[in-house]
Amino acid sequence: MTRKSDSSLTDDLLRPVFETSTKFYVTAAVLAVIVAAGFGTWFYQIYWGMGVTGDNWPVFWGLHETNFVFWIGISHAGTLISAILRIVNATWRRPVTRCAEVITAFALMIGAMFPLVHLGRPWLAWWLIPYPSERLLWPNYRSPLVWDFFAINTYLLSSLLFLALPAIPDFALIRDRTTGWRNWLYGKLSLGWQGTPRQWHRLESAMHMMALAIIPIAISVHTIVSFDFSMAVVPMWHSTIFGPYFVVGAIFSGIAALNIVMAIVRRMLHLEKYLQPIHFRNLGKLMLAMSLLWGYFVFNERLVTWYGNTPHEMAALWSTQLGRYSPMFWTMIFCNFILPFPLLTIRKLRSITATVIASCGVVIGMWLERFLIIVPSLSYKGTSYSWGTYLPRWPEIVIFGASFAAMALLYLLFSKFIPIISIWEMKVGEHSNIKVAAQVQESEAAGELV
Amino acid sequence: MDRRNFLKVGALTGASATLTSCGNPEHQMIRFIPEEEIQGGIAIWKPSVCPLCATGCGMLVRVVDGEAEVIRNGKKGLIQMGLARKLEGNPAHPISQGKLCARGQAAIQVTYHPDRIIHPLKRNGVRGSGPFQEITWDEAITILLSQIDGLAAAGSQNALAFLTKPMRGQRQTLISRFMQSYGAPPPMNFDPFGDQVLRRANAHSFGHEQLPTFDIAQSRYVISFGADFLGSWNAAVPQSAGYGEMRQGKPGHRGKFVQVEARMSQTGANADEWVPVNPGTEGVLALGMAHVIVNLKLRPGNLAALAEYTPAEVAKRTGVKTERIERLAREFAENSPAIAIIGGTPLAHTNGMFSALAVNTLNTLSGSMGKPGGISFMPQPGKDAPPGTSFNKFVTEQLASPESPVKALLLHEANPVYGSPSAWRVREALSKIPFIASFGSFIDETSILADLVLPDHSFLESWVDDVPESGAGIAVASVAPPAMRPIHQTRAMPDVLLDVSHRLAKPLQQPLPWKTYEEMLKDSFESISPGADTWNNAIANGGVWGKTGEPGVRPLVPLFPRYSEPEFDGEGVQFPFHFLPYKSQSFLDGSLAHLPWLQELPDVLSTAMWSSWVEVHTETARGLGLVQGDVVEISSTQGKIQAPVLLSPGIAPNVIAMPMGQGHETFTRFASGRGANPISILAPMAEPETGALAWAATRVRISKVDAASKLILFAGGMREHPDDHR
Amino acid sequence: MKVIKNGVHPHRGMLTLLIILGILGVVGLASGLLFESSILKGQPIAQNPPVGTTGVFTPAHSSVSLAVRHFFGWRPAAVQPIAFNHKPHLEQAQMECLYCHAGALTGPRATIPGVNSCMTCHNTIAKDKPAVQQIAEYFNRGEEIPWQRVYGWNDEAHLRFNHAPHLAASVSCGKCHGDVGSMADAKRIIDHSMNFCVTCHKEKKASIDCVTCHF
């Protein structure tokens, strides 16, 4: 494979935006139906009350909350990773960044839905907004849920910006190639981008600042999500490592999600030329590192609890190690640790397919981890008289499924309106250095299967 | 639109626009003019008497106005009236002392029960199949009159029968006078789980055919033989109050409490020492203790009479270690005043009389009879009603003769079809009766057989009175006016009875001169204690009480009963387990299973709600491969029932126990078709002297069956983790 | 414009997609609404509502419109069955508020007087007046007059107001109900918002604890 001309590259990457196959419509329709079902179910739940879920006394949180943490976790793929890669200026990042950032935006939106879904009276959720009310009341700033509210909104806002900024030149590109309403739309989006050196300079510096700012934000967000649990005197929740533990888990699951998405995009939009084995391999390495870190945290958490040996914590602990929740626990260990290890280390096994398989495992495993953090602790809280257990009911499961459909749908639509790979950054890459091409050749020499 | 509403709109999304179009909730219903002076929102307290069990607690009813749906001159509408909102103990009342048990407080749901009979009914279809049709009171009374007059015309007055739950006070008097003056046999009290045996034993030992009153508060040592005296037996409320005092009421003196029984009851759960014994040998243990006491010269007594009750021998029979027997005996003698209580299971064996007398002997030895901290008997003013005739005799006669000897049965709040062993074949017996009229407020297994239903007021809507049998050191006669006006088209049974008695072809004016039950009560109370405003004070305070006569106990030489071996139905190999049905803490013998609060009240030991269960010892269950919630079939020689297993460390391995109360076929939406009824499989064993049902004398076997478990436990700790539930 | 090879015409493509999604979205919400409105009409519902065996559960509001109105605090102004006029009672007859609304002094509720208390005067006074005759009709029918409450809160407010302590603290009726004497039929002229209550409580050094009113 040799260097392509700008125009062919542009055409390649813009094709999805301009060409719309029937397959696309079918997929979109199917996904939309599932999402609609999700909303219908939510309405059903609002109408009758939370009783339609499996929540009970004393396990008042279940699947909805698990999904909340899970999706917020997924959201840590994009922005954080791309920010880091931008700062260390890893050139191979160029085709990856936008795929990643989009995941962040949408995963956050979906994740942020679940706190609403789990409310007993969601129509009053606006009481979390601090505004001078006639009741002379403010939100309770001591509540981690209020921290969540602010943290997530901040993160959402900044990652949307982070997504929008580098898209400006591409908007301009589309603007120049279209007429009619789309010309108008993309004209507005591109904020009068002319590609003057001054604009380029501003964009670059803006991106740098954002990249620097976004990393602490991202880390704080999932730390605060972890506070939802670690701030309560509940066995296995009241732990000091929850902050980093959650952040690592988040990035872990984030990368996994990114791998899967990239593979799908690659297949569906025929971007084999741009999303290459090297990207999967590098992300795989990163994921492997996270897997190790995560494993360390889990071991740490369990060991400390076991050594501390306080009765209620032990009850919760054993329920996950050997008790009723142990099957889930060991599945999690397998998916997050045992499965990725060979697939990502052994050279022979390494491949896109392998990475994707490992990633799927990790996503499942991380979802289980969220569940295992929430439910067993609540089951074994307080006096043994009041212990309980939890089983989800259909509305929770439907909404759970719908959230994945929503993710896919949003992603699909996005890739329809905006090139999923940052065209100008690719071009910059083309011009500035030959590294990418070099790496590509080397990877082909290594006989990577595509 | 201000900021607040703007935000709301934002929160609500466009949906609201489409939704606002939907219908208007307020619908107008006509309101009648109130029939009483009542101020909105102000609570007033009115005295009343709890009718649910034999204790007879005086209570206060909190009445606050509200709008009830009623029918006035044919029109349905709302009326503002004083409504009972809460029941509490009457602090002035010597029995309740301001307290009320869980059952008593749930009694309010009797009045407001959605399945109460709200107007007279006439059978309309096959008897027992259910369908009834609404009729007016005039029609109802006419039918009743024609039946009773019909009997009189045929000269067969003695073919009229009256069956009630155990009743006291003027209601009992009224009914018996009615029957007597009409020329019918005296009314029958249905109470298979009552304490006839103990009453008779007390007559033998102390000359009082009555349940004893225990001064637990002053006592220093209480040993109870199977009596659930803090839960469901005798005067539980005052006994609990006394228990509290015994424990912590006297600084420096914490009384000891020992419970002797084969299955740990709620009362047993509070004991300092819980002594399991072989079923039916409680009396033996008592005499064993007596032997030790006399032997050690701690009390004077005739050792010869106790010769066969040496500790060694007793240990062999009861399964209690010799040392323990000796220790208990010593403690009992050394810590006076001491009380020995017997009740419940031990009396429900064929040798119940022996056990009762044995424990009475122990009490006589202790020397605390009639003393503070001991046992006394309540004087019962105005108790002139003759004792009822035996229900069993009535049933057997019914079944014996081809032609029913009883032509008309009047039924009041007794449910023998549910409450007696199927072996008694009560349903067949009653079905033979040509005419049955029920005064009850609910359709249950018995009243569904009625041809005519004349629904009674609830106790809150009617004049109530009672003469408690035990629970206070002084004489008590309770009386109270209605706490609220009736919400349904019902009439008070006593008033109906008086009305009928006057409208009979041969009116009973002379023996029953009163127009209303109120007048009758007034007369009786002024006869009890004459005085200008006795009556007004009585209805203001909820009764009269005070020292009338001595709670005298004939001081006796201890009499030593002859031992009689308990007999059991079903031989040991085929039926390895003793079957102990016990009065449920919520439902007693099942008469309260229709109250939702009690259905959802977690049983304190099992934490079970809305279900019945069978208690099996943990080890026994392991042996049979049973785990918590497994459904088992319990079969006796008389039949089989199914119930989920509840593992319990507090029961002898050779015993299984089951609460009464569930397993109703027809008893309102809350109780019907729920759980199983242990009474149904009981063998018709009887205590020979009194003929009382020996309900603990049945042996059974259990086997696991494949059925969905309906065991609902409140304690998640037991629901989900039966092994961690300690 | 540039038409791309073997592709659907971009404009049409986009528009159709948007339309499809729009429809599906509406269907999603509508399905919920239909299911729900079928309950409002009391029709049997396809899936059994998740209620206990004792049937102890209902939706939070009898109708969605009620829910919405409660949410926004919309309450229609009271329309009285009889054109009652406070003015003559307070001005000509010189009656005290408490004469009819006696409950206020001792209890939580001020209480609207029943038809009996109307008739105590009106079986002699002003019998010719049509309104009074209407009252008499109710009285003869043995019915109460379905007066509508002017003030008050909906259930969601979980508010337990008690008149007595306010009168004891000598808060004038007018402070919260306005000058009813100058009105024909009482109108809700003062908004009993939490702000209104709390402000006064602060002035009077009364408790502003939540549980003072909400329990």
Place this chain on the structure above:
Amino acid sequence: MPHKWGMAVDLDRCTGCEACVVACHSENNIPTVGETEAARGRAMHWIRIERYWEGEFPEVQVKFRPVLCQQCDEAPCEPVCPTYASSHSEDGLNSQIYNRCIGTRYCANACGYNVRFFNFFTPSWDKPLHLQLNPDVSVREGGVMEKCTFCIQRINAGKVSAGIEQRPLLDGEIQPACVQSCTANALVFGDLADPDSTVSKLSKSPRGTKLLEELGTKPKVTYLQRGSWDDSQKR
């Protein structure tokens, strides 16, 4: 002077009769959830009698323990509520403000005693059972958390009448439903701020302990442990 309402529970007196449980249902309009929901673990009992077995047959014993909201001074349920629905009252009660509750159920998770109950559905009463409802207590709708209030309606009523009569509240004048009904007088309620009140004295008893004290929640409910007979003999 603000009050500090507290309770002493004498485990030596408690017989496990559960009169308090029904009294509470009756006083506070607690819904009966029915068989199906009870089976799902949604039964509501603001006060419950916990039962613990000790030892093995035949030397087996039972300990009863009435558990209700401990009205903690350092309540875990309070800071976590985003809307102040669960907040500390002037009298030190953990007040639950139903109208402010949006149903996050976070407070119930944070509570170490599992004494908070959630209205999974909006309750209704088969007519005419609704006539038994206590008009002084609001009926909670679906999506709202609820818990023991120490019968706040009785406390407020007591304060009001005392205020109108311009006299201080007497010890024992205010009694929550459970305390009023307790057949063995095991429950004692009163003002901990008043050193002479019965409850203050009992709370200082050597038998006094707190439930799950290690959580550091500073409960205002004191449990007086059971004495043993032999101790009393020694005295």
